[in-house]
Amino acid sequence: MAFDGTTIPVAKPLIGAEERNAVDRVMSTGRVAQGPEVAAFETEFSDVLVPGAHSVAVNSGTSALHLGLLAAGIGLGDEVIVPAFTFAATANSVALTGAIPVFADIDPSTFNLDPASAAAAVTERTRAIMPVHLYGQAADMDAFDDLAKKHGLAILEDAAQAHASSWNGKPVGSFGTFAAFSLYPTKNMTSGEGGMVTTNDHEFARRVRVLRNQGMEKQYRNEVVGLNNRMTDIHAAIGRVQLTKILDWTARRQANAAVLHEGLAGLSGVVTPSVADRATHVYHQYTIRLSGSTARERDAFVTALKDEHGVGAGVYYPIPVNRLDSFLVEADLPQTESAAQEVLSLPVHPALEEEDLQRIVTAVASVARAGAS
Ligand SMILES: *Cc1c(COP(=O)(O)O)cnc(C)c1O
Numbered sequence: 001m002a003f004d005g006t007t008i009p010v011a012k013p014l015i016g017a018e019e020r021n022a023v024d025r026v027m028s029t030g031r032v033a034q035g036p037e038v039a040a041f042e043t044e045f046s047d048v049l050v051p052g053a054h055s056v057a058v059n060s061g062t063s064a065l066h067l068g069l070l071a072a073g074i075g076l077g078d079e080v081i082v083p084a085f086t087f088a089a090t091a092n093s094v095a096l097t098g099a100i101p102v103f104a105d106i107d108p109s110t111f112n113l114d115p116a117s118a119a120a121a122v123t124e125r126t127r128a129i130m131p132v133h134l135y136g137q138a139a140d141m142d143a144f145d146d147l148a149k150k151h152g153l154a155i156l157e158d159a160a161q162a163h164a165s166s167w168n169g170k171p172v173g174s175f176g177t178f179a180a181f182s183l184y185p186t187k188n189m190t191s192g193e194g195g196m197v198t199t200n201d202h203e204f205a206r207r208v209r210v211l212r213n214q215g216m217e218k219q220y221r222n223e224v225v226g227l228n229n230r231m232t233d234i235h236a237a238i239g240r241v242q243l244t245k246i247l248d249w250t251a252r253r254q255a256n257a258a259v260l261h262e263g264l265a266g267l268s269g270v271v272t273p274s275v276a277d278r279a280t281h282v283y284h285q286y287t288i289r290l291s292g293s294t295a296r297e298r299d300a301f302v303t304a305l306k307d308e309h310g311v312g313a314g315v316y317y318p319i320p321v322n323r324l325d326s327f328l329v330e331a332d333l334p335q336t337e338s339a340a341q342e343v344l345s346l347p348v349h350p351a352l353e354e355e356d357l358q359r360i361v362t363a364v365a366s367v368a369r370a371g372a373s
Helices: 017-029 036-049 061-071 089-096 115-120 141-151 202-212 233-243 246-264 295-309 334-342 354-372
Strands: 054-058 079-083 100-104 126-129 154-158 178-182 195-199 286-290 343-346
Touching (some): 017 233, 036 233, 061 089, 061 154, 061 178, 061 195, 061 202, 100 115, 115 141, 141 154, 195 202, 246 354, 286 295, 295 343
Parallel strands (some): 079 100, 079 126, 126 154, 154 178
Antiparallel strands (some): 178 195
């Protein structure tokens, strides 16, 4: 039976009157490029999400990764170990520096980079490991720390999906040489477009500030070749408002995930997300697996959720990054391959109502049972 109500979207940016007023306030000053709002946003971002760190705002999460890599001196001929089960920006940013992204496999229970697979990918040319805190769950930073120490590697965190997540009680964004956060509209908080580099190192933060601004600290005294990756004060003003809400929204995501978890427990063929002992999960996505499914069966499941029940679901990510036309790198990644055909993400965002959550649970159970018969 076709569903004829309003579909529950898989993601919904929450942008309201406070954000609109903040934009208006900045616009009315006539000063809209990088200025005092960006500086305030940086300080507040550190205070709320990565206490003690330096934050540097840029125009996207991808720019945050790219400038972080450049500031870390990663370049031509260097190898950086990355997962293939992620958004392409993780590997793109490495490739854009001239370095080589080397793809390693994931842990099937968390979907995060597997430390053992990363260890097996280390060569003479490896300079860094870039774990992604995928779907909002912190990667195993103890294991990566050991691996990095053993081989003299840098740790670079892709924290694009993981604002307010933590490992062993320590916030993501505080582990590596640097971390990159995304502020794209569908992420856990937004500035419109935007990104943030966090680092514990004052001099490293300065290098990122210089790189985002054409390579200059003093005007027209360019020290290095840089880019224009600045954030505008308009975007920073939006981000500052969202920062006052991110912790409440995170609690809402976690509460929504708990409802889904309970509702879907014991459903045959459906594996709900599991959280590692020392990790927190901020549920950027609530991602289930259809165990043993083909990509075609999974896609049919997604279509049935939407067409028959009005439940929007997403597939992140259907094609491992090493197999995209932009890379086409041979790699033996069995866990990545099976995750890419079995996963689907259900709505878990803070705008969901109790009845939405019940509709999602009922829909998944009904489609799962229909498929099993
Ligand atoms: C969104 C995302 C990025 C890129 O962030 P943008 O702000 O879209 O440039 C990088 N890595 C991961 C894992 C992401 O989800």
